[in-house]
Amino acid sequence: MKGYMPFPNAELRIPIEYKDKMDAYTRTRPTGGERPNPEDAPFPRQLDLWFMGVCLGAISNERVNLSGNQSHKFNTASMLENDAEKIEILELIAIATTGDPYIIGDPRRVIEIANELAAGGLPQVMQMIEDGNSRNIDNLSDKVKAKLLEVLPPAKPEPAGA
Amino acid sequence: MILFKRSHFQNFRMLREVELEFSTDAHRPLTVIRGENASGKTTILWAMQWAFWGDQILPEGGRDFRLHPLDWHRTDGPCPISVQITFETEVDEEGSTGIARRYNINRQCVEEVTADGGFNRHSNTLSLYELTDKGTQLKPHPELFMSAIFPQELREVFFTDAARVLSFTGSELSQTTKRKRVQDAIRSLLGIDLLEDSRDHVRWVQTEINSLLKESSGDEFLKELAGKIDRADRELQEQTKTRDSATEQMGELEVMYAETSSKLEAALVRGDREKLAGDLSKADADSKRYRAQVEDCIRMRSDLFKDDNLSSGLLHRHIGAALEKLWELKEANQIPRNFMPVLEQRLEMGECICGEKLVAGDEHYEHVRSLMKEQQLADDTSSRLSYLVSAALKFASSDTTGHQWLGQLNNLWQMQANAETGWREAEIGRRKLDLELKDLPDTDVNQLRDHRNDLLRQKERVLERRSAAETSITRLGRELTELRDNQKNWMKRENKYREQQSQLEAAQDLVSVLQLAYETIQNTKMKDVSEKMNDFFLRMIGAGRESDMVRRAEIGPDFDIIVYGPHQKLLDPDRDLSGAQRRSLTLAFILAVTTVSGVTAPSVIDTPISELSGAVRTECLRIMSQMSQQLILFLTRADIEGVQGVIDEYAGKVLTISNSTHFPQFLVNDPHEDKAKTMTCTCSHREFCGVCERVGDDSDPDLRRRMGAVGARA
Numbered sequence A: 001m002k003g004y005m006p007f008p009n010a011e012l013r014i015p016i017e018y019k020d021k022m023d024a025y026t027r028t029r030p031t032g033g034e035r036p037n038p039e040d041a042p043f044p045r046q047l048d049l050w051f052m053g054v055c056l057g058a059i060s061n062e063r064v065n066l067s068g069n070q071s072h073k074f075n076t077a078s079m080l081e082n083d084a085e086k087i088e089i090l091e092l093i094a095i096a097t098t099g100d101p102y103i104i105g106d107p108r109r110v111i112e113i114a115n116e117l118a119a120g121g122l123p124q125v126m127q128m129i130e131d132g133n134s135r136n137i138d139n140l141s142d143k144v145k146a147k148l149l150e151v152l153p154p155a156k157p158e159p160a161g162a
Numbered sequence B: 001m002i003l004f005k006r007s008h009f010q011n012f013r014m015l016r017e018v019e020l021e022f023s024t025d026a027h028r029p030l031t032v033i034r035g036e037n038a039s040g041k042t043t044i045l046w047a048m049q050w051a052f053w054g055d056q057i058l059p060e061g062g063r064d065f066r067l068h069p070l071d072w073h074r075t076d077g078p079c080p081i082s083v084q085i086t087f088e089t090e091v092d093e094e095g096s097t098g099i100a101r102r103y104n105i106n107r108q109c110v111e112e113v114t115a116d117g118g119f120n121r122h123s124n125t126l127s128l129y130e131l132t133d134k135g136t137q138l139k140p141h142p143e144l145f146m147s148a149i150f151p152q153e154l155r156e157v158f159f160t161d162a163a164r165v166l167s168f169t170g171s172e173l174s175q176t177t178k179r180k181r182v183q184d185a186i187r188s189l190l191g192i193d194l195l196e197d198s199r200d201h202v203r204w205v206q207t208e209i210n211s212l213l214k215e216s217s218g219d220e221f222l223k224e225l226a227g228k229i230d231r232a233d234r235e236l237q238e239q240t241k242t243r244d245s246a247t248e249q250m251g252e253l254e255v256m257y258a259e260t261s262s263k264l265e266a267a268l269v270r271g272d273r274e275k276l277a278g279d280l281s282k283a284d285a286d287s288k289r290y291r292a293q294v295e296d297c298i299r300m301r302s303d304l305f306k307d308d309n310l311s312s313g314l315l316h317r318h319i320g321a322a323l324e325k326l327w328e329l330k331e332a333n334q335i336p337r338n339f340m341p342v343l344e345q346r347l348e349m350g351e352c353i354c355g356e357k358l359v360a361g362d363e364h365y366e367h368v369r370s371l372m373k374e375q376q377l378a379d380d381t382s383s384r385l386s387y388l389v390s391a392a393l394k395f396a397s398s399d400t401t402g403h404q405w406l407g408q409l410n411n412l413w414q415m416q417a418n419a420e421t422g423w424r425e426a427e428i429g430r431r432k433l434d435l436e437l438k439d440l441p442d443t444d445v446n447q448l449r450d451h452r453n454d455l456l457r458q459k460e461r462v463l464e465r466r467s468a469a470e471t472s473i474t475r476l477g478r479e480l481t482e483l484r485d486n487q488k489n490w491m492k493r494e495n496k497y498r499e500q501q502s503q504l505e506a507a508q509d510l511v512s513v514l515q516l517a518y519e520t521i522q523n524t525k526m527k528d529v530s531e532k533m534n535d536f537f538l539r540m541i542g543a544g545r546e547s548d549m550v551r552r553a554e555i556g557p558d559f560d561i562i563v564y565g566p567h568q569k570l571l572d573p574d575r576d577l578s579g580a581q582r583r584s585l586t587l588a589f590i591l592a593v594t595t596v597s598g599v600t601a602p603s604v605i606d607t608p609i610s611e612l613s614g615a616v617r618t619e620c621l622r623i624m625s626q627m628s629q630q631l632i633l634f635l636t637r638a639d640i641e642g643v644q645g646v647i648d649e650y651a652g653k654v655l656t657i658s659n660s661t662h663f664p665q666f667l668v669n670d671p672h673e674d675k676a677k678t679m680t681c682t683c684s685h686r687e688f689c690g691v692c693e694r695v696g697d698d699s700d701p702d703l704r705r706r707m708g709a710v711g712a713r714a
Helices: A016-024 A046-059 A084-098 A101-105 A107-130 A136-151 B041-057 B142-149 B152-158 B175-190 B192-216 B220-270 B273-306 B308-314 B316-331 B340-349 B363-396 B398-439 B445-494 B498-541 B579-597 B614-627 B644-650
Strands: A011-015 A071-076 B002-012 B015-021 B030-035 B079-092 B095-113 B119-132 B135-139 B552-555 B561-564 B602-606 B630-635 B651-659 B678-681
Touching: A011 A016, A011 A046, A011 A107, A016 A046, A016 A071, A016 A107, A046 A071, A046 A084, A046 A107, A046 A136, A046 B273, A046 B308, A046 B316, A084 A101, A084 A107, A084 B308, A084 B316, A084 B363, A101 A107, A101 B316, A101 B363, A107 A136, A136 B273, A136 B308, A136 B398, B002 B041, B002 B602, B002 B630, B015 B041, B015 B651, B015 B678, B030 B041, B030 B644, B041 B079, B041 B095, B041 B119, B041 B152, B041 B602, B041 B630, B079 B142, B119 B142, B152 B175, B152 B579, B152 B602, B175 B192, B175 B579, B192 B220, B192 B498, B220 B445, B273 B398, B273 B445, B308 B316, B308 B398, B316 B363, B340 B363, B445 B498, B498 B552, B498 B579, B498 B614, B552 B579, B561 B579, B579 B602, B579 B614, B614 B630, B614 B644, B644 B651
Parallel strands: B030 B630, B030 B651, B602 B630
Antiparallel strands: A011 A071, B002 B015, B002 B079, B079 B095, B095 B119, B119 B135, B552 B561, B651 B678
């Protein structure tokens, strides 16, 4: 559903201690400046790193309450305006996490849950990037692949003759 | 025949006072001077050559080459230097007499050490004495006499050191140099130069007689004939000069052409600079292209982290759980839910579904309006939830989308690996080409090609000139024969020119004899030298059999030393012969040219066999000893090892030289000398004494202590 933006002014936040690392591991940032090499900064945008945190927080059911002083607003949710599927996923996560479909009627809460999950998942994201002997993007690729294989059911066999 | 009898050196470098005697025994022609490195062997070689040819044979003409001992101080005063050599020869000032005469040559000079450590050399004199039973007789013009007996072109034949043992075959010498040295040695020893000079002189005499005839004869016809002969003769000389110069030029051009061709071949083997540069540029472009591909793959892999297939894959369980909740609502018909149209209709009708009137402004109306507002929100959520059912269903296949993401990741990894392999290979290729290009001498292949083509054109032009000159020479030769026959017949008929006719005939006969001798030497003697050299060479290296790589060596018409392998295959002495074989070839050539020429001159050779080993060393020494009239060799103890038997058999004299400063490091006994000097003793190759005993001699099974020897300190 394009153009649907339930939380235009909601703030996307992370724990303040991850601010520098978020800068270091993303290729582009809202403030502009030098574009780091994707080998070192594997995430295209800060949003993508945050979203990976949300996913991992959800998988491990880690939620960290973010009080205003301890968190850093890196953007507003309006940047999701053209990313309908991410909005859908955030809403579905909120439903799955709370068990209440009507939670989506409270968009601020949906983003709050996402922020909490992101805060819970970010340590894992950083670990995925930093652990290993390879370049950041290779470390991350390896770990994400392993995580996917861990959570996904086995691939369906290819139809015969395919 | 020339034989060295003895030599005496005074203050020539470290030869402060040294006297050597050489074997003159025809059956034992070998003299061995045993000495280790830095004991004065090479100095003796220099000193003897200096005695014969003076400063000109010293490095840089002797300008900075001091002759006085290194430890001669300024306070020691002027240093008198002299080298005397006593030799025997059958030649005197008039030529060969067949009677042996003894001479003593004495070259002297004085050197004064200057305050700045340099030196001045002066009072350089050369004296020659004939030694007779009645006493000594000073001979005039010693330089002329010496240059006749010891022409400088034969220096390499008489005196050869370790460095110059490759004078005729060394790989570092140009073909032209080697050819010139071989030619000089042969021409000088075989007397070809002398014959040529004599022939040309008689021809000149012939021309002079003819000129006189032309001027003095009153006979017009004879005058005309003499004039024609004179013109033809001059033209013949001119054409001969042209032909000879063209031949010489042709030789030089051929060498230059061969050198340029080999440079070109080498450059082409190593690589054409332009082609290499092109290949490098292509490799550079390949490297950049592959590197860009690698970077693209990494960037695309990075972009994969914003792909929703990844998040939906990771969250497929959560999406499933959410879908379950939504499905429950749908099953309970709670979504979609839309009350708004009903309420709007009732407000328009002015009657509630309960039957009560709805009038704007009253309480019931406002209540319905409030309900409508709440319902609006509930309907939006419901509508969104309803939409989310379809969205969740779309994501429900998230296991598939997750695997798709993994597939994309693997593909990108594979692409990146391929690109990296391509990049690495291109980079290796690029670096290799870069190095090749840097290593490539600054040779322009095209320039070399142009140069070679230019040389080819020059060769063609010179060849044309030579052919034209040869044609003219043939024509002029016929014309001259005809004219001289006419002249002879006319003079016979006239009967008054008998004297001139006899002179001309005598000159003509002489020219014919000299020409014949010249051709005989060129054709026969050269062949003899070539065959002897081949014989000596093959015996020295033990080759020539069917299984051997070296089959034959000969001297070609252009004075090249040519070596053949199996099936008449030409071998390049520089590349296909070992260092030992090249040394043997030089020694064989020297022996051959002296043997054939009959010029029985001494050969003085410094460490000629040090690079040879085993049978080659023994055979070289044996053949040299057998074929030489007098052979003086400087050998180290290491050189002597294994050839003691040959020395026993052929050496008429063996003596040992030692360096006083070698005590105590190498010499066992203190020589009690406060100056560096060469010491001599009469120890043979199998002995040592108090003067020459070196560390280890005592335990060497090949050596014995010379009993009772005090050692003659020179």
